[in-house]
Amino acid sequence: MNDQLTKSTVLVLNRNWQAIGVKTPMEAFSMIASGAATALDIETGGHIRPVTWNEWLTLPVRDGDNVIGTVKGPVRVPAVLVLAKFDKVPKKRPKFGVRGIWERDGGTCQYTGRKLRPHEGNIDHIVPLSRGGPTSWENCVLADKRVNSRKGSKLPEEAGLKLLRRPAVPRELPVTLLIKNTHRVREWEMFLPE
Structure with missing residues (x-):
């Protein structure tokens, strides 16, 4: 065809x-x-x-x-x-995944407030997977790779980090x-x- x-x-x-x-x-x-x-x-x-x-x-x-x-x-x-x-x-609600989280968070690290380029960020589980945290809109945020690496399997407060805002399911657009x-x-x- x-x-x-x-x-x-x-x-x-x-x-x-x-x-x-x-x-x-x-x-x-x-x-x-x-x-x-x-x-x-x-x-x-x-x-x-x-x-x-x-x-x-x-x-x-x-x-x-x-x-x-x-x-x-x-x-x-x-x-x-x-x-x-x-x-x-x-x-329609944005599809859950890396792209959806980037769009919801506006390409901004949710710990530092810094605007990220695609190679500078990744997805952080607020409550780490190793501690039973789910992979969901409410538990995942965009984070600077260096910050996420430093946080590791800790909770944000254990790593001295504070979220800019609590993540939520994006509204339908x-x-x-x-x-x-x-x-x-x-x-x-x-x-x-x-």
Whole structure:
């Protein structure tokens, strides 16, 4: 199967034009063909026009367009879709793990308050695993590697450390805030927060 069809490069908007997800071109073509969504023809000057399936198939291919080959010739892959019916912005909690903890703690060591670069920090279990501490939102924080190493299997107060704030499960956020433009699709920029 064409690898280009299975990469998540199509931004999905609700009918209020708010970003709510990402799809593969294969999923996008299916949604447009079934009438569940319309594609947006986004021109370089910023002019945007919703386009149905039959019209999409006839659009000319421009330089720099992402295209797939079909038996009838090349077809442009849409960069952005608008759903026909769905109007809510779903909420989602960041996924628990290293990235989720980095995001929750804002890339800041929870003992020193220093902003960390990725290679400078790791995850600390406040109550160490060796002492029965769980791996959970409430027991894990971002820490400077040197501070975490010094803390070892001690409790923060035993190591002379104090938490900036007690860690908690992050609240649910609109999915729009969690969508990342990892493939750097230019057409997404006007729909995603900075």
